[in-house]
Amino acid sequence: MQDEHNLEEKVLSQGAEMMVSQALDEVEKIDINVETDLFKILQGQADGVSFAGKGLVIQDDIRVQEIKLQTDSIDINPFSALFGKIEFNESVNAIGHIVVTEVDINRALTSDLIRTQMQNLELNVDGEIVSFEPQKIQVFLPGEGKIECRGRVLLKEIGNTRPFAYTALLRPRTHSQPAMLESFNCTEGEGVSIELVTALMQKAKELMNIKVFKWEDIKFSIKDIKVEIGSLTLMVEANVKQIPSSLTELSL
Template structure:
C-alpha cells in the first residue's frame, strides 16, 4: 500500500487482509484498502473499502482468477473497527469486476457445492412436470461473446427415465442485449419432443436472465458479461449487508 496512507488505514487494511486470507482455502494475492482516518472511525464512518485479489479459492473447487471491488462510503461499528474488525452498521453499495477462467468454471461445476444446487431441475411441459438431473457438464469459452455447453442429464418423464447428451451454444445477457440460446442439439438419447425443447429453452433463458444472486450477506446484480477466449468477465453491482468475517466467509 502507498506509504502516505495513515497508520489507522494501514492497521485496518492489514487486519482485514489477515482475517480474509486465513479463511480462504487458497489465495495468491489479496489487497484490502480501508479508506478512513481516526476521526472518521470514532464517528463510525469510512470513505470506502477496496479489494483486489488474484487466485482466490473461496471453498473447495470454487476459484476466482481475479476480483476488484470498491464500495461507496460506509457506516461502521467504531468500537469493533478500533480492534481491526470492519462491521457495517448499514448496507453499502459496491461495484466489482470478476474474472473466471474456463478451467476454474469447469472445476467448480464438479464441486459438491455446485452439484448440490443443480439437482432435479424441473420443466413445465404443457402442464406436466418433467425433471432432469445433470450428470456431466463442461463449459467452453471460444470468445466472440459465446459460451458452449456439453453435458449429459438424466431425463425423468412420466413413466420413463433415460439419459440424454447434448451440446448448446448461448450468448449471455449483456448491458446491450438479452440472453440468447443460439443452438441446442441432442447427441445421445434418441432426441426430445418439440414441447420439451421449447420448455428447456424457456428454462435456460430464465436462468440466464436471473437479475441477481446472493452469497452470504451480499446481493450481486450482473450488469455485463464479456466472453473472451478462455475467460469470463463479470461486471457486477452489489449491496453488501455485512462484510464476510472470519466466521462467515466459508459458509455455503
C-alpha cells in the same frame, strides 16, 4: 500527520485482509484498503473500502480468478475499528467486477455445492412434469461473446428414464442484448420432442437471465457480462452488509 494517517489505514486494512484470508481455503493475493483516519474512525466513518483479490477459493471447488470492489463512503463501528476490525453499521454499495476462467467454471460444476443445487430439475411439458438429472456438464469459452455447453442428463418422464446428451451454443445477456441461443443439438439418445425442447429453452432462459446472486453478506447485481477466450467477466453492483468472514455459502 500523513504518516499517522497511513498507519491507521494500514492497521485497519491488514486486519481486514487477515480476517478474510483466514476464512478462505486458498488465496493467491488479497488487498483491502480502508480509506480513513483517526478522527473519522472516532466518528464511525470511512471514505470507502477497496477490495481486490486473485485466486480466491471457497469450499475447495469454488474459485474466482479475480474480484475487485470499491465501496462508497461507509459508517463503521468505531470501537471495533480501533482494534483493527471493520464492522459496518449499515450496508454499503459498491461497484466492481468478477472474473472466472473456463477452468474455474468447470471445476465449480463438479463441486458438491453446485451438483446438489442442480439435481432433479423439473420442467413443465404441456402440463406434465419431467425432471432431468445432470450427469455431466462442460463449459467452453471460445470468445466472441459465446458460451458453449456440452452435457449429458437423465430424463425422467412418466414411466421412462433415459439418457440424453446435447451441445448448445449461446450468448449470455448483456447490457445491450438479451440472452440468445444460437444452436442446440442432440448428440446421444433417441432425441426429444419439440415440447420438451421448448421447456428446456425456457429453463435455460431463466438461468441465463439471473441478475442477482449472493456471496455470504454480499449481494451482487449483474450489470453486464463479457465473454472472452477462456474467461468470463461480470460487471457488478454490490450491496455489502459486512466484509465476508466465513465465505462458506454461494447461492442464487
